[in-house]
Amino acid sequence: MSSRRRVVVTGMGLVSTLGFSPRSVHENLVRGLDGFGPIQLFDTEQLSVRTAGEIAFEAEEHLGTGRNLRPLDRTARLVIAAAARTLDSSGLAEVEIGSQLVGLVLGSMFGSVHSIAAFDRRALIAGPSYAKPLQFANSVINAAAGQTAIWHGLKGINSTIAGGSLAGLSALGYATDLVRDGRIDTVLAGGGEELCNESFFGFLKAGRLAGSRNGAPARSVPFDADRNGFALAEGAALCSLEAEETARGRGAEVLAEILGHGNAFDASRGREAASAAAAIARGGAAALADAGLNAEEIDLLSLSGNGSPEGDRHEALGLAEIFGERLAEIPCLVVKAGLGESLGASGGFQTVMLIEAARRGSIPGIPGLKRLGVQIPLKTLSTGPRHLSPWGDRPRLGLIHALGLDGGTSSLVVAIHPPSNSGSLAGEQAS
Amino acid sequence: MSRPRIAVTGIGLVTPLGLGRKTVWKRLLEGHCGIAPVRSYDTSRFNVHLGAEVEDFNPETYFENTDPNAVGQASQFAVGAARMALTDASIASGDIDPGRVAVVMGTTSGEPREVERFNDHFVSGEHEKIDENFIGLYPCHVIAGIISEEFGFGGPNVMIPVACAAGNYAMAHGFDLLRAGRADVVLAGGADSFSRITYTGFARLGAVAPELCQPFDKNRRGMVPGEGAAVLVLETVQRARERGAPIYAEIGGYGLSCDAHHMTAADPDGAARAMAMALVMARVLPTAVSYISAHGTGTPTNDRQETKAVKRVFGERIARRVPISSIKSMIGHTMGAASAIEAAVCSLAVASQKVPPTIHLETADPECDLDYVANEAREIPVEVAMNNAYAFGGNNASVIFQKCQIQ
Structure with missing residues (x-):
């Protein structure tokens, strides 16, 4: 394995309900804000749940007015905007992208099920000859990755990874291996997902949204004893990954290094807690082994918890198998407390925000958390932010875990570097 | 190691x-x-x-x-x-x-x-x-x-x-x-x-x-x-x-690329880059390729562009000598399954030293002037088979299957 290259994170970009930069999202999370509100994108009058994490997103504000936005659906617009911010943040926007063969690995659960369904509905109602070719181009699940490549001129390896709420983290792992193995030097990776009536309706029907079962009031507080489902949300979050020598060669700042990752599958597909926990432990162990670390060395966790009664418990049980008693002491970031379940985008948010939070020295809390649920020994969780001890002489080691909605589990291990100019960052510190 | x-x-x-x-x-x-x-x-x-x-x-x-x-x-x-x-x-x-x-x-x-x-x-x-x-x-x-x-x-x-x-x-x-x-x-x-x-x-x-x-x-x-x-x-x-299992073929390498050009219209440059990357990874020279399983959908544009891309990678003379066929003439375009089925075809071509034909190929097209194994399968030595696939979004993927030398 010594021949494998080291992979570093040199930039991060996102679009979310709580802001359009990792810094502003961090500030808002630390303040205890959430991004949930009444849905504007589609009619909810007949529905029993009417709130979600919808971004007030004006495409022109992010993508400019100089280019034709008409071929782009909402998923593509969100991803293109996040990619623009990532390229800016990494300084890659300054280099000539076309000649660098920058790649893109996008995690997405649906691509755009709204584009797919809308294309079909028009053909159903008006007849097949009225179906829209532009919409058909967007009916493939990899459309957002293709549109983003066209927009930014990304000619390197381009792939889309599905997998529900672990798609974004799985995409980061997949991209890491591409860089490690020398397939590509620079790649944007993470996830993107839109909010739309089709997925909202589907999750509502399935009883997975907070407040969608038994008329109980919505309570999407992760790991809380009275949680009853998740708040569906949208967004996009990407990291630019580079081979260490490529990043050093152009003098880029290294925010973090990706040390390893691991995926596993629970063949009961979430139906049996013991099988689910064993899969999480297997994937986590694979990620730690890939990183050459022991569980004892992990300083921070970024968790998948979204308020699902079963999912949150399975995640805690699985992590307990990895970390044992020490799980009660490790600070945990739970981004979905404020950002909701943004499916394919979630893994991107979990990664970007862990790096950001660690560098800024405070881990946001879980607003509304009253008492931890049964079999959830995550004792460091509280309603308010947790300030980290000052940087020692080494990076902070974090494990990011994403749980799929039906059996998948993915873990990524990162070494987060201190800000090169801690003074200015401390000055900006949110409180 | x-x-x-x-x-x-x-x-x-x-x-x-x-x-x-x-x-x-x-x-x-x-x-x-x-x-x-x-x-x-x-x-x-x-x-x-x-x-x-x-x-x-x-x-x-x-x-x-x-x-x-x-x-x-x-x-x-x-x-x-x-x-x-x-x-x-x-x-x-x-x-x-x-x-x-x-x-x-x-x-x-x-x-x-x-x-x-x-x-x-x-x-x-x-x-x-x-x-x-x-x-x-x-x-x-x-x-x-x-x-x-x-x-x-x-x-x-x-x-x-x-x-x-x-x-x-x-x-x-x-x-x-x-x-x-x-x-x-x-x-x-x-x-x-x-x-x-x-x-x-x-x-x-x-x-x-x-x-x-x-x-x-x-x-x-x-x-x-x-x-x-x-x-x-x-x-x-x-x-x-x-475990004594028979081997159909060995995967030599792959190439992936993106056109970043158009969602549905292929660009030969991207396809050529994918083929070239696959050859480099597999350490195979164009002259060593025995067979290409084409993406070959049968649309006027795809087949013309793919032919162009093959020529760009292999050069005109070598390109003309490599048999290339499209099983989509027989089984249609099975979408996400297509290149997986064609990966099986490449493996079987290597294992059996036979390549399947492109059927219904009746009239030569001056823009598609390679050897498309018209209408009849062929028995030929197949050491290296390349599998091409292209997708909406401008995504290109070529995978190389080759004979496993030391059995």
Whole structure:
């Protein structure tokens, strides 16, 4: 394995309900804000749940007015905007992208099920000859990755990874291996997902949204004893990954290094807690082994918890198998407390925000958390932010875990570097 | 230390030309055509009517532990192909650590019939009839998940929805998983089910052939949407030898690239970069390539652009000497399954030293002037086979299958 290259994170970009930069999202999370509100994108009058994490997103504000936005659906617009911010943040926007063969690995659960369904509905109602070719181009699940490549001129390896709420983290792992193995030097990776009536309706029907079962009031507080489902949300979050020598060669700042990752599958597909926990432990162990670390060395966790009664418990049980008693002491970031379940985008948010939070020295809390649920020994969780001890002489080691909605589990291990100019960052510190 | 070499040791096929490696390979070599008027839904509102659908597939045959009626059709095909591939590789459940078996699948549409059913109710205002389990049936990643559930596999489970190149992406990722030691065995493949969305889209683009699918023919008029699945069993050459498993072929390398040019119109530059990357990774010279399985959809543009791309990589003279054929003339375009089925074809070409023909190739096209193995299969030495696949989004994938030298 010594021949494998080291992979570093040199930039991060996102679009979310709580802001359009990792810094502003961090500030808002630390303040205890959430991004949930009444849905504007589609009619909810007949529905029993009417709130979600919808971004007030004006495409022109992010993508400019100089280019034709008409071929782009909402998923593509969100991803293109996040990619623009990532390229800016990494300084890659300054280099000539076309000649660098920058790649893109996008995690997405649906691509755009709204584009797919809308294309079909028009053909159903008006007849097949009225179906829209532009919409058909967007009916493939990899459309957002293709549109983003066209927009930014990304000619390197381009792939889309599905997998529900672990798609974004799985995409980061997949991209890491591409860089490690020398397939590509620079790649944007993470996830993107839109909010739309089709997925909202589907999750509502399935009883997975907070407040969608038994008329109980919505309570999407992760790991809380009275949680009853998740708040569906949208967004996009990407990291630019580079081979260490490529990043050093152009003098880029290294925010973090990706040390390893691991995926596993629970063949009961979430139906049996013991099988689910064993899969999480297997994937986590694979990620730690890939990183050459022991569980004892992990300083921070970024968790998948979204308020699902079963999912949150399975995640805690699985992590307990990895970390044992020490799980009660490790600070945990739970981004979905404020950002909701943004499916394919979630893994991107979990990664970007862990790096950001660690560098800024405070881990946001879980607003509304009253008492931890049964079999959830995550004792460091509280309603308010947790300030980290000052940087020692080494990076902070974090494990990011994403749980799929039906059996998948993915873990990524990162070494987060201190800000090169801690003074200015401390000055900006949110409180 | 050199990286492990990766072997193909099992093949499972669900195609419009039949089921299973032996049947499908025989019919491909004989030049049968699996294209017929669409049966699964009414095409009377279209001006084209051909499709390539799977016949006589009984999912009950392949599901032992889970309920085939509780999953969508692409997942049924996928489990069928996976079961056949494991049997073909002589792998029984007791032979492997299930936690070390990975599943990597590609698809274009996932389970499109589920969103079509959703729409039927949605459009008629019958929201209450929308299946509670829509969200459990429709998302594409369920295809890989259901394979792992059926066989009890607990290793990495990855779904790669990169449209019509997805099967090759799955091969490439399976190759990398094994080389990195992330699994002992990988089931890699692709699956798609016949879909009115896909059919409507290609018909609307004027891309569906009205009478025949004739890749590289001067009078070609389009592709024919199809369905199916293929799963290949991949493992290290060392592991295959230790257990005495026959090896069809070895994966030499792959190339992936993106046009970043147009969502639906191919650009020969991107395709050429993917082929070149694959040759470099496999350390194979263009002169050593014995056969190319073309993307070859039968649309006027694809076949012209692919021909251009092959010439750009191989040079005119060498390009003319390499036999290149499109089985899509026989089984239509099976979408996410296509390049997985063609990966099986490349493996079988290497194993049997035969290459399948491009059928219905009658009139030469001056812009498509390579050797397309017209109408008759050929027996030739096949050391190295290259599998090309191109997708909406401008994604290109080429994978190299070669003879495993030291058996």
